[in-house]
Amino acid sequence: MPLLMLKNLPRYECLLAAAKEFPDLDPSACEAFLHLLRAGDECFRAVESNLARHNISQGRFGVLMSLLNNCRGESSPTALSPAELADRTAVTRATMTGLIDTLERDGLVTRVPDTEDRRMMAVGLTEKARTLLHEILPDHFRRMTALMQSLDESERRTLVQLLNKIQEQAAAMAPPPAPLAATLS
Amino acid sequence: MPLLMLKNLPRYECLLAAAKEFPDLDPSACEAFLHLLRAGDECFRAVESNLARHNISQGRFGVLMSLLNNCRGESSPTALSPAELADRTAVTRATMTGLIDTLERDGLVTRVPDTEDRRMMAVGLTEKARTLLHEILPDHFRRMTALMQSLDESERRTLVQLLNKIQEQAAAMAPPPAPLAATLS
DNA sequence: TATTTGTCGTTAGCTCCCTAACCATCGGCC
């Protein structure tokens, strides 16, 4: 999340001053918003910088994790279609094509055509990818733990609850991607 | 923040299960981390989509807001150097050159050489930019307010406190950009 | 059976941001 803001957040007095010029500015809402984005961004960078050392971007990581997760719980053995992957990683299918291209080039996934539906492809993890993930993930998880270490269990629960409220609100405000058969026919 | 994760966050039981395979995975830390990134990302998108309608990316917005803010409080009349802008918006100087290029092309900022130090430039807002900002900002602030509307004042304070703890931790983990004259001479 | 509609994956072209390398200039030091 390249930041929508400044390195040094404005102090609260500045927000109060700005609210005089812009009556729509709610200082406490603005403050919470800015802190949320900054904390999210810094946490993101903290783990991203680690993954980047192994040439894994967030998009690539999402693909690999989706495939890794897929093998657990369900019976299907780790293979997913590009469209399914795009959906799970919240990325367009076009972007997914590019991600799979480079992951395949680097020998981390395989792409085999589906025999039944010849439009489809099946994307699967290679052994090399599994090895890589088991090399990266422990450190990745340790970083998450470190980031949250100053919060005790109760604080974490509180945080998650507050974030959920915000996220629900944000989701409600998002442009409905195709509400309910809102056809114009 | 293109997301480092999936559209549907893993359920807590899945985290518990995964923790069996990866002892370094702290489920509650992981959960808090994922929720933080997702909430931040959705809030980011909520306001970004609005700014995008006016052809304002986060980088451009940061520049414009830095210049707008600069005229208040200090005596200097709205002009900043590219390096200063890059620092405030947490972007590289190279990126700032590109941002200023397009902002200048769109008539939103002016770039005039400094007469005293001939390396420097002074970047200033145009009247067009001020008009645009006053057209965009009220809605921008209303969106922030809407995003936070499900939290009362006390919850917002709590959230900011928790986020501050996390952010301090993240900052401490960040790669020190040049610690303390760590020269290798 | 033949046609339309929808889906899947891909391509082309764009924006944003990054790193690495460059010159020009300033300021201190001999």
Next chain:
DNA sequence: GGCCGATGGTTAGGGAGCTAACGACAAATA
């Protein structure tokens, strides 16, 4: 006064993600 490191801003090149458009195929419809 003349080098020299530090600091300006810029350029070149690359990766990631997006939208819009496409051809191939499957499924629904007539």
